Amino acid sequence: MSESAPNSREFLSASSGSFIAGSMLIALLLNWLPWQGWWLALRPDFVALVLLYWCTHKPYRVGIGMAWMVGILADVADASLFGQHALAYSVLAFGGVVLHRRVQMFDLRQQTLQVFPLFLLSQAIYAVVHWQLSGHMVWEYFISSIFSAALWAPLTLMLQSLRRPRTHSAQQ
Amino acid sequence: MEHTRSFRFFNRGPSQAARLVFFSLLSLLLLFVDARFKYLEYARHILFVPVNALQNLATLPSKLWHESGKYLVTQTQLVQENEQLRLNITKQAAQLQQLQVLQAEAGHLRSLLSVQQRAEYPMQLAEIVSVERDIFKRKLFLDKGSSANVLAGQIVIDETGVIGQITRVYPWVSEVTLITDKDHTVPVQVLRNGLRAIAFGSVGAGEIALRYTPVNAEIEVGDVLVTSGLDGTYPPGLPVARVTQVERNPAYPFARITCTPLAGVDKNRQLLILTGLPKLPARPEAEVEKVISKPRKFPRKAP
Numbered sequence: 001m002s003e004s005a006p007n008s009r010e011f012l013s014a015s016s017g018s019f020i021a022g023s024m025l026i027a028l029l030l031n032w033l034p035w036q037g038w039w040l041a042l043r044p045d046f047v048a049l050v051l052l053y054w055c056t057h058k059p060y061r062v063g064i065g066m067a068w069m070v071g072i073l074a075d076v077a078d079a080s081l082f083g084q085h086a087l088a089y090s091v092l093a094f095g096g097v098v099l100h101r102r103v104q105m106f107d108l109r110q111q112t113l114q115v116f117p118l119f120l121l122s123q124a125i126y127a128v129v130h131w132q133l134s135g136h137m138v139w140e141y142f143i144s145s146i147f148s149a150a151l152w153a154p155l156t157l158m159l160q161s162l163r164r165p166r167t168h169s170a171q172q
Numbered sequence: 173m174e175h176t177r178s179f180r181f182f183n184r185g186p187s188q189a190a191r192l193v194f195f196s197l198l199s200l201l202l203l204f205v206d207a208r209f210k211y212l213e214y215a216r217h218i219l220f221v222p223v224n225a226l227q228n229l230a231t232l233p234s235k236l237w238h239e240s241g242k243y244l245v246t247q248t249q250l251v252q253e254n255e256q257l258r259l260n261i262t263k264q265a266a267q268l269q270q271l272q273v274l275q276a277e278a279g280h281l282r283s284l285l286s287v288q289q290r291a292e293y294p295m296q297l298a299e300i301v302s303v304e305r306d307i308f309k310r311k312l313f314l315d316k317g318s319s320a321n322v323l324a325g326q327i328v329i330d331e332t333g334v335i336g337q338i339t340r341v342y343p344w345v346s347e348v349t350l351i352t353d354k355d356h357t358v359p360v361q362v363l364r365n366g367l368r369a370i371a372f373g374s375v376g377a378g379e380i381a382l383r384y385t386p387v388n389a390e391i392e393v394g395d396v397l398v399t400s401g402l403d404g405t406y407p408p409g410l411p412v413a414r415v416t417q418v419e420r421n422p423a424y425p426f427a428r429i430t431c432t433p434l435a436g437v438d439k440n441r442q443l444l445i446l447t448g449l450p451k452l453p454a455r456p457e458a459e460v461e462k463v464i465s466k467p468r469k470f471p472r473k474a475p
Contacts (some may be wrong), residue, residue, distance in 0.1 A: 032230040069196045076219040082212050083202030094192040
Protein backbone atom coordinates (compact mmCIF):
# COMPACT_ATOMS: atom_id res chain seq x y z
CA MET A 1 0.00 0.00 0.00
CA SER A 2 1.04 3.53 -0.50
CA GLU A 3 2.01 4.29 3.09
CA SER A 4 4.56 1.44 3.24
CA ALA A 5 6.18 2.07 -0.14
CA PRO A 6 6.14 5.79 -0.68
CA ASN A 7 7.12 5.95 -4.32
CA SER A 8 5.04 3.09 -5.63
CA ARG A 9 2.24 4.51 -7.73
CA GLU A 10 -0.80 2.40 -7.35
CA PHE A 11 -3.51 2.63 -9.91
CA LEU A 12 -6.32 4.84 -8.74
CA SER A 13 -9.51 5.12 -10.70
CA ALA A 14 -10.05 8.53 -12.22
CA SER A 15 -12.05 10.31 -9.58
CA SER A 16 -15.21 11.71 -11.02
CA GLY A 17 -16.39 15.24 -10.45
CA SER A 18 -19.31 13.99 -8.40
CA PHE A 19 -16.95 12.08 -6.08
CA ILE A 20 -14.93 15.24 -5.47
CA ALA A 21 -18.07 17.31 -4.97
CA GLY A 22 -19.54 14.66 -2.67
CA SER A 23 -16.45 14.57 -0.48
CA MET A 24 -16.48 18.38 -0.25
CA LEU A 25 -20.16 18.30 0.68
CA ILE A 26 -19.58 15.75 3.44
CA ALA A 27 -16.68 17.85 4.74
CA LEU A 28 -18.93 20.93 4.82
CA LEU A 29 -21.63 18.98 6.67
CA LEU A 30 -19.04 17.77 9.21
CA ASN A 31 -17.91 21.36 9.72
CA TRP A 32 -21.49 22.49 10.21
CA LEU A 33 -22.39 19.93 12.85
CA PRO A 34 -23.44 21.75 15.99
CA TRP A 35 -19.99 21.95 17.62
CA GLN A 36 -19.83 24.08 20.73
CA GLY A 37 -17.36 25.49 23.22
CA TRP A 38 -14.08 23.61 23.47
CA TRP A 39 -15.15 21.03 20.94
CA LEU A 40 -15.38 23.87 18.47
CA ALA A 41 -11.88 25.07 19.29
CA LEU A 42 -10.50 21.54 18.93
CA ARG A 43 -12.49 20.71 15.81
CA PRO A 44 -10.28 19.94 12.81
CA ASP A 45 -11.21 21.91 9.72
CA PHE A 46 -12.62 19.10 7.59
CA VAL A 47 -13.18 21.34 4.60
CA ALA A 48 -9.55 22.45 4.61
CA LEU A 49 -8.45 18.82 4.90
CA VAL A 50 -10.49 17.56 1.95
CA LEU A 51 -9.61 20.63 -0.08
CA LEU A 52 -5.92 20.11 0.53
CA TYR A 53 -6.22 16.42 -0.32
CA TRP A 54 -7.72 17.20 -3.71
CA CYS A 55 -5.30 20.08 -4.34
CA THR A 56 -2.32 17.81 -3.77
CA HIS A 57 -3.72 14.75 -5.56
CA LYS A 58 -5.75 16.36 -8.36
CA PRO A 59 -4.19 19.81 -8.76
CA TYR A 60 -5.73 20.28 -12.20
CA ARG A 61 -9.25 19.50 -11.11
CA VAL A 62 -9.39 21.32 -7.79
CA GLY A 63 -7.57 24.60 -7.44
CA ILE A 64 -7.67 28.01 -5.94
CA GLY A 65 -10.93 29.00 -7.64
CA MET A 66 -12.87 26.12 -6.14
CA ALA A 67 -11.26 26.76 -2.75
CA TRP A 68 -12.39 30.35 -2.93
CA MET A 69 -16.00 29.40 -3.72
CA VAL A 70 -16.13 26.86 -0.90
CA GLY A 71 -14.69 29.56 1.36
CA ILE A 72 -17.51 31.94 0.45
CA LEU A 73 -20.06 29.26 1.40
CA ALA A 74 -18.25 28.73 4.70
CA ASP A 75 -18.33 32.49 5.30
CA VAL A 76 -22.09 32.59 4.83
CA ALA A 77 -22.60 29.61 7.13
CA ASP A 78 -20.42 31.04 9.90
CA ALA A 79 -21.86 34.56 9.55
CA SER A 80 -18.26 35.75 9.41
CA LEU A 81 -17.09 38.53 7.14
CA PHE A 82 -17.17 37.74 3.43
CA GLY A 83 -13.72 36.69 2.30
CA GLN A 84 -12.28 35.42 5.57
CA HIS A 85 -12.58 31.71 4.84
CA ALA A 86 -12.22 32.37 1.11
CA LEU A 87 -8.81 33.96 1.65
CA ALA A 88 -7.66 31.21 4.00
CA TYR A 89 -8.76 28.41 1.68
CA SER A 90 -7.27 30.13 -1.38
CA VAL A 91 -3.88 30.34 0.30
CA LEU A 92 -4.22 26.72 1.45
CA ALA A 93 -5.10 25.57 -2.07
CA PHE A 94 -2.17 27.50 -3.50
CA GLY A 95 0.17 25.79 -1.05
CA GLY A 96 -1.35 22.42 -1.92
CA VAL A 97 -1.06 22.91 -5.68
CA VAL A 98 2.49 24.22 -5.50
CA LEU A 99 3.68 21.49 -3.14
CA HIS A 100 1.70 18.63 -4.66
CA ARG A 101 4.70 16.82 -6.17
CA ARG A 102 6.67 17.08 -2.97
CA VAL A 103 3.78 15.88 -0.82
CA GLN A 104 3.12 12.89 -3.07
CA MET A 105 6.78 11.88 -2.85
CA PHE A 106 6.68 11.35 0.90
CA ASP A 107 5.00 8.69 2.99
CA LEU A 108 2.06 9.61 5.18
CA ARG A 109 4.06 10.50 8.29
CA GLN A 110 6.27 12.89 6.36
CA GLN A 111 3.25 14.24 4.52
CA THR A 112 1.69 15.17 7.84
CA LEU A 113 4.74 17.27 8.67
CA GLN A 114 4.52 18.85 5.23
CA VAL A 115 0.84 19.81 5.46
CA PHE A 116 0.92 21.02 9.06
CA PRO A 117 2.47 24.42 8.16
CA LEU A 118 -0.19 24.87 5.50
CA PHE A 119 -2.97 24.37 8.05
CA LEU A 120 -1.12 26.65 10.44
CA LEU A 121 -0.95 29.31 7.73
CA SER A 122 -4.66 29.14 6.97
CA GLN A 123 -5.52 29.36 10.66
CA ALA A 124 -3.12 32.28 10.95
CA ILE A 125 -5.21 34.09 8.34
CA TYR A 126 -8.33 33.70 10.51
CA ALA A 127 -6.37 34.93 13.50
CA VAL A 128 -5.01 37.94 11.61
CA VAL A 129 -8.45 38.90 10.28
CA HIS A 130 -9.86 38.56 13.80
CA TRP A 131 -6.97 40.62 15.15
CA GLN A 132 -7.54 43.37 12.58
CA LEU A 133 -11.24 43.51 13.46
CA SER A 134 -11.16 43.26 17.22
CA GLY A 135 -7.67 44.41 18.13
CA HIS A 136 -6.52 41.38 20.08
CA MET A 137 -4.90 38.14 19.03
CA VAL A 138 -6.68 34.85 19.61
CA TRP A 139 -4.26 31.96 19.89
CA GLU A 140 -6.93 29.28 20.26
CA TYR A 141 -7.40 29.37 16.48
CA PHE A 142 -4.11 27.53 16.08
CA ILE A 143 -5.11 24.50 18.17
CA SER A 144 -7.38 23.14 15.47
CA SER A 145 -4.56 23.07 12.89
CA ILE A 146 -2.79 20.42 15.02
CA PHE A 147 -5.88 18.23 14.88
CA SER A 148 -6.34 18.92 11.18
CA ALA A 149 -2.78 17.74 10.51
CA ALA A 150 -3.31 14.70 12.72
CA LEU A 151 -6.33 13.74 10.63
CA TRP A 152 -4.36 14.04 7.37
CA ALA A 153 -3.10 10.44 7.33
CA PRO A 154 -6.46 8.75 8.14
CA LEU A 155 -8.27 10.95 5.65
CA THR A 156 -5.75 10.24 2.89
CA LEU A 157 -5.99 6.49 3.52
CA MET A 158 -9.77 6.65 3.47
CA LEU A 159 -10.03 8.64 0.24
CA GLN A 160 -7.32 6.54 -1.44
CA SER A 161 -9.17 3.34 -0.57
CA LEU A 162 -12.40 4.82 -1.89
CA ARG A 163 -10.68 5.77 -5.14
CA ARG A 164 -9.09 2.32 -5.56
CA PRO A 165 -10.93 0.05 -8.03
CA ARG A 166 -12.98 -2.68 -6.38
CA THR A 167 -11.25 -5.66 -8.05
CA HIS A 168 -7.78 -4.66 -6.81
CA SER A 169 -8.85 -4.14 -3.25
CA ALA A 170 -9.26 -7.89 -2.74
CA GLN A 171 -5.57 -8.54 -3.48
CA GLN A 172 -4.14 -5.77 -1.35
CA MET B 173 -2.01 9.96 -16.15
CA GLU B 174 -0.50 12.28 -13.60
CA HIS B 175 2.96 11.82 -15.15
CA THR B 176 1.88 13.04 -18.53
CA ARG B 177 0.16 16.01 -17.06
CA SER B 178 3.07 17.02 -14.89
CA PHE B 179 4.78 18.87 -17.73
CA ARG B 180 1.81 21.11 -18.06
CA PHE B 181 2.13 21.92 -14.38
CA PHE B 182 5.39 23.73 -14.95
CA ASN B 183 3.87 25.61 -17.85
CA ARG B 184 1.02 26.65 -15.67
CA GLY B 185 3.34 27.55 -12.80
CA PRO B 186 3.09 31.32 -12.96
CA SER B 187 -0.65 31.18 -13.48
CA GLN B 188 -1.08 29.54 -10.05
CA ALA B 189 0.59 32.51 -8.42
CA ALA B 190 -1.49 34.85 -10.55
CA ARG B 191 -4.63 33.01 -9.50
CA LEU B 192 -3.60 33.27 -5.85
CA VAL B 193 -3.04 37.01 -6.22
CA PHE B 194 -6.39 37.43 -7.98
CA PHE B 195 -8.42 35.48 -5.43
CA SER B 196 -6.56 36.96 -2.48
CA LEU B 197 -7.21 40.48 -3.71
CA LEU B 198 -10.85 39.57 -4.29
CA SER B 199 -11.10 38.18 -0.74
CA LEU B 200 -9.40 41.21 0.75
CA LEU B 201 -11.70 43.52 -1.19
CA LEU B 202 -14.74 41.58 0.06
CA LEU B 203 -13.38 41.70 3.61
CA PHE B 204 -12.89 45.44 3.39
CA VAL B 205 -16.30 46.11 1.83
CA ASP B 206 -18.09 43.82 4.29
CA ALA B 207 -16.33 45.29 7.31
CA ARG B 208 -16.86 48.92 6.32
CA PHE B 209 -20.13 48.97 4.41
CA LYS B 210 -23.26 46.86 4.31
CA TYR B 211 -23.51 46.36 0.54
CA LEU B 212 -23.13 42.59 0.65
CA GLU B 213 -26.13 41.76 2.84
CA TYR B 214 -28.29 40.94 -0.18
CA ALA B 215 -25.76 38.48 -1.61
CA ARG B 216 -25.48 36.94 1.84
CA HIS B 217 -29.26 36.49 1.98
CA ILE B 218 -29.30 34.70 -1.36
CA LEU B 219 -26.41 32.40 -0.46
CA PHE B 220 -27.89 31.72 2.95
CA VAL B 221 -30.86 29.81 1.51
CA PRO B 222 -28.91 26.77 0.17
CA VAL B 223 -26.40 26.96 3.02
CA ASN B 224 -29.21 26.93 5.55
CA ALA B 225 -30.73 23.86 3.91
CA LEU B 226 -27.37 22.06 4.20
CA GLN B 227 -26.96 23.19 7.80
CA ASN B 228 -30.36 21.76 8.62
CA LEU B 229 -29.21 18.52 7.03
CA ALA B 230 -26.12 18.54 9.26
CA THR B 231 -28.15 19.03 12.42
CA LEU B 232 -30.75 16.44 11.39
CA PRO B 233 -29.15 13.42 13.18
CA SER B 234 -28.97 15.18 16.54
CA LYS B 235 -32.49 16.50 16.07
CA LEU B 236 -33.78 13.02 15.28
CA TRP B 237 -32.00 11.68 18.36
CA HIS B 238 -33.67 14.27 20.57
CA GLU B 239 -37.06 13.74 18.95
CA SER B 240 -36.89 9.96 19.37
CA GLY B 241 -35.82 10.48 22.98
CA LYS B 242 -38.90 12.63 23.47
CA TYR B 243 -41.09 9.93 21.98
CA LEU B 244 -39.77 7.21 24.26
CA VAL B 245 -40.42 8.73 27.69
CA THR B 246 -41.68 6.29 30.24
CA GLN B 247 -44.98 6.65 31.99
CA THR B 248 -43.42 7.23 35.42
CA GLN B 249 -41.43 10.08 34.00
CA LEU B 250 -44.58 11.61 32.61
CA VAL B 251 -46.42 11.21 35.90
CA GLN B 252 -43.53 12.79 37.79
CA GLU B 253 -43.32 15.62 35.35
CA ASN B 254 -47.05 16.19 35.60
CA GLU B 255 -46.87 16.42 39.37
CA GLN B 256 -43.96 18.78 39.19
CA LEU B 257 -45.75 20.97 36.68
CA ARG B 258 -48.92 21.05 38.78
CA LEU B 259 -46.84 22.11 41.77
CA ASN B 260 -45.22 24.83 39.69
CA ILE B 261 -48.61 26.08 38.53
CA THR B 262 -49.87 26.44 42.09
CA LYS B 263 -46.71 28.26 43.10
CA GLN B 264 -46.83 30.52 40.10
CA ALA B 265 -50.52 31.23 40.54
CA ALA B 266 -49.75 32.55 44.00
CA GLN B 267 -46.94 34.64 42.60
CA LEU B 268 -49.20 35.87 39.83
CA GLN B 269 -51.73 37.03 42.38
CA GLN B 270 -49.00 39.03 44.08
CA LEU B 271 -47.87 40.38 40.75
CA GLN B 272 -51.34 41.60 39.88
CA VAL B 273 -51.59 43.42 43.18
CA LEU B 274 -48.16 44.92 42.66
CA GLN B 275 -48.98 45.95 39.10
CA ALA B 276 -52.14 47.66 40.23
CA GLU B 277 -50.22 49.42 42.97
CA ALA B 278 -47.42 50.44 40.65
CA GLY B 279 -49.88 51.72 38.05
CA HIS B 280 -51.58 53.79 40.70
CA LEU B 281 -48.31 55.26 41.91
CA ARG B 282 -47.19 56.00 38.38
CA SER B 283 -50.39 57.82 37.55
CA LEU B 284 -49.97 59.74 40.78
CA LEU B 285 -46.49 60.77 39.70
CA SER B 286 -47.89 61.55 36.22
CA VAL B 287 -45.21 59.40 34.70
CA GLN B 288 -46.14 58.18 31.30
CA GLN B 289 -47.63 54.73 31.52
CA ARG B 290 -45.32 52.08 30.23
CA ALA B 291 -47.03 49.93 27.69
CA GLU B 292 -47.06 46.17 27.63
CA TYR B 293 -44.87 45.23 24.73
CA PRO B 294 -46.19 42.84 22.11
CA MET B 295 -44.00 39.77 21.85
CA GLN B 296 -43.28 37.01 19.43
CA LEU B 297 -42.12 33.54 20.35
CA ALA B 298 -39.09 32.28 18.45
CA GLU B 299 -36.98 29.16 18.67
CA ILE B 300 -33.21 28.88 18.51
CA VAL B 301 -32.15 27.25 15.26
CA SER B 302 -28.40 27.19 15.69
CA VAL B 303 -25.64 28.82 17.67
CA GLU B 304 -22.63 30.72 16.40
CA ARG B 305 -19.75 28.57 15.25
CA ASP B 306 -17.07 31.10 16.20
CA ILE B 307 -16.41 30.66 19.93
CA PHE B 308 -15.28 34.27 20.26
CA LYS B 309 -18.60 35.68 19.16
CA ARG B 310 -21.72 35.23 21.25
CA LYS B 311 -24.45 34.93 18.71
CA LEU B 312 -27.34 32.65 17.89
CA PHE B 313 -29.94 32.26 15.19
CA LEU B 314 -33.72 32.31 15.70
CA ASP B 315 -36.31 30.76 13.41
CA LYS B 316 -38.19 34.02 12.75
CA GLY B 317 -36.94 36.35 10.05
CA SER B 318 -38.11 39.23 7.94
CA SER B 319 -41.05 37.11 6.74
CA ALA B 320 -42.37 37.28 10.35
CA ASN B 321 -41.77 41.05 10.50
CA VAL B 322 -38.67 40.80 12.67
CA LEU B 323 -36.50 43.90 12.41
CA ALA B 324 -32.86 44.43 13.26
CA GLY B 325 -32.55 46.18 16.61
CA GLN B 326 -35.42 44.39 18.31
CA ILE B 327 -34.79 42.99 21.76
CA VAL B 328 -34.77 39.31 22.64
CA ILE B 329 -35.66 38.20 26.17
CA ASP B 330 -36.49 35.04 28.01
CA GLU B 331 -38.73 34.73 31.04
CA THR B 332 -36.03 35.96 33.43
CA GLY B 333 -34.28 38.75 31.58
CA VAL B 334 -32.59 40.18 28.54
CA ILE B 335 -30.87 37.78 26.13
CA GLY B 336 -29.66 40.16 23.46
CA GLN B 337 -30.51 42.12 20.40
CA ILE B 338 -31.31 41.17 16.81
CA THR B 339 -28.46 42.33 14.63
CA ARG B 340 -29.14 40.78 11.26
CA VAL B 341 -32.36 39.59 9.62
CA TYR B 342 -32.60 36.95 6.93
CA PRO B 343 -35.87 35.95 5.23
CA TRP B 344 -36.59 33.07 7.64
CA VAL B 345 -33.87 33.37 10.22
CA SER B 346 -32.51 36.20 12.33
CA GLU B 347 -29.20 36.60 14.12
CA VAL B 348 -29.12 37.61 17.78
CA THR B 349 -26.06 39.14 19.42
CA LEU B 350 -26.06 38.11 23.06
CA ILE B 351 -25.48 40.61 25.86
CA THR B 352 -22.32 38.70 26.72
CA ASP B 353 -20.83 39.46 23.29
CA LYS B 354 -17.71 41.58 23.55
CA ASP B 355 -18.99 44.24 21.17
CA HIS B 356 -22.39 44.60 22.77
CA THR B 357 -23.43 47.18 25.33
CA VAL B 358 -26.59 47.68 27.36
CA PRO B 359 -27.43 50.85 29.30
CA VAL B 360 -28.38 49.65 32.78
CA GLN B 361 -29.47 50.93 36.13
CA VAL B 362 -28.90 49.48 39.59
CA LEU B 363 -32.33 48.44 40.80
CA ARG B 364 -31.54 49.29 44.43
CA ASN B 365 -30.54 52.93 44.00
CA GLY B 366 -31.08 53.85 40.37
CA LEU B 367 -27.39 54.36 39.57
CA ARG B 368 -26.86 54.35 35.81
CA ALA B 369 -24.05 52.45 34.10
CA ILE B 370 -23.22 50.71 30.86
CA ALA B 371 -22.87 46.93 30.76
CA PHE B 372 -20.33 45.56 28.29
CA GLY B 373 -20.03 41.97 27.21
CA SER B 374 -16.65 40.48 27.93
CA VAL B 375 -14.14 38.27 26.20
CA GLY B 376 -14.30 35.71 29.01
CA ALA B 377 -16.99 33.10 29.26
CA GLY B 378 -20.53 34.38 29.75
CA GLU B 379 -19.82 37.46 31.81
CA ILE B 380 -20.77 41.10 31.74
CA ALA B 381 -18.56 43.96 32.90
CA LEU B 382 -19.56 47.42 34.09
CA ARG B 383 -16.84 49.60 32.68
CA TYR B 384 -16.27 53.29 33.32
CA THR B 385 -17.90 53.14 36.73
CA PRO B 386 -16.05 55.26 39.31
CA VAL B 387 -14.30 53.55 42.22
CA ASN B 388 -16.64 55.19 44.70
CA ALA B 389 -19.83 54.19 42.86
CA GLU B 390 -22.41 52.66 45.17
CA ILE B 391 -22.55 49.16 43.82
CA GLU B 392 -22.42 46.03 45.93
CA VAL B 393 -22.18 42.36 45.22
CA GLY B 394 -25.68 41.02 44.67
CA ASP B 395 -27.13 44.17 43.15
CA VAL B 396 -29.56 43.56 40.32
CA LEU B 397 -29.08 45.57 37.12
CA VAL B 398 -32.07 46.42 34.94
CA THR B 399 -32.17 48.22 31.60
CA SER B 400 -32.49 51.95 32.01
CA GLY B 401 -34.19 52.46 28.64
CA LEU B 402 -32.19 55.61 27.98
CA ASP B 403 -30.89 54.47 24.61
CA GLY B 404 -34.34 54.13 23.06
CA THR B 405 -33.49 50.61 21.95
CA TYR B 406 -33.94 48.67 25.17
CA PRO B 407 -37.21 49.24 26.97
CA PRO B 408 -36.73 50.22 30.63
CA GLY B 409 -37.00 47.82 33.54
CA LEU B 410 -35.93 44.52 32.02
CA PRO B 411 -33.61 42.55 34.33
CA VAL B 412 -30.12 42.17 32.87
CA ALA B 413 -27.57 40.89 35.36
CA ARG B 414 -26.54 40.43 38.97
CA VAL B 415 -23.26 41.84 40.30
CA THR B 416 -20.94 39.05 41.37
CA GLN B 417 -17.65 40.78 42.00
CA VAL B 418 -16.58 44.34 42.78
CA GLU B 419 -12.88 45.23 42.81
CA ARG B 420 -12.03 48.72 43.99
CA ASN B 421 -8.40 49.55 43.45
CA PRO B 422 -7.66 53.21 44.20
CA ALA B 423 -4.79 53.10 41.72
CA TYR B 424 -7.28 53.01 38.87
CA PRO B 425 -9.98 55.55 38.12
CA PHE B 426 -12.64 52.93 37.55
CA ALA B 427 -13.83 49.99 39.57
CA ARG B 428 -13.75 46.48 38.11
CA ILE B 429 -17.26 45.14 38.33
CA THR B 430 -18.21 41.73 37.00
CA CYS B 431 -21.75 40.49 36.66
CA THR B 432 -23.49 37.35 35.50
CA PRO B 433 -26.52 37.59 33.25
CA LEU B 434 -29.86 36.83 34.92
CA ALA B 435 -31.37 35.35 31.79
CA GLY B 436 -30.35 31.90 30.68
CA VAL B 437 -28.16 33.36 27.96
CA ASP B 438 -26.94 29.97 26.84
CA LYS B 439 -29.67 27.74 28.19
CA ASN B 440 -33.09 28.21 26.65
CA ARG B 441 -34.57 26.94 23.45
CA GLN B 442 -37.55 29.28 23.12
CA LEU B 443 -37.07 33.03 23.37
CA LEU B 444 -39.30 36.08 23.06
CA ILE B 445 -38.74 38.90 20.58
CA LEU B 446 -40.14 42.25 21.73
CA THR B 447 -41.79 43.56 18.59
CA GLY B 448 -43.23 46.86 19.78
CA LEU B 449 -40.44 49.05 21.05
CA PRO B 450 -41.23 51.75 23.61
CA LYS B 451 -41.76 55.25 22.35
CA LEU B 452 -39.31 57.76 23.67
CA PRO B 453 -40.68 61.14 22.66
CA ALA B 454 -37.65 63.39 23.03
CA ARG B 455 -34.79 61.19 21.97
CA PRO B 456 -35.35 60.52 18.22
CA GLU B 457 -35.75 64.22 17.38
CA ALA B 458 -32.58 65.07 19.25
CA GLU B 459 -30.75 62.43 17.27
CA VAL B 460 -32.07 63.73 13.93
CA GLU B 461 -31.08 67.26 14.85
CA LYS B 462 -27.60 66.11 15.70
CA VAL B 463 -27.20 64.33 12.41
CA ILE B 464 -28.36 67.34 10.45
CA SER B 465 -26.31 69.83 12.39
CA LYS B 466 -23.09 67.87 12.06
CA PRO B 467 -22.19 68.71 8.47
CA ARG B 468 -22.93 72.39 9.00
CA LYS B 469 -19.72 74.19 9.67
CA PHE B 470 -20.97 77.77 9.74
CA PRO B 471 -23.80 78.45 12.15
CA ARG B 472 -24.92 81.61 10.34
CA LYS B 473 -25.99 79.54 7.35
CA ALA B 474 -28.46 77.71 9.54
CA PRO B 475 -32.05 78.68 8.86
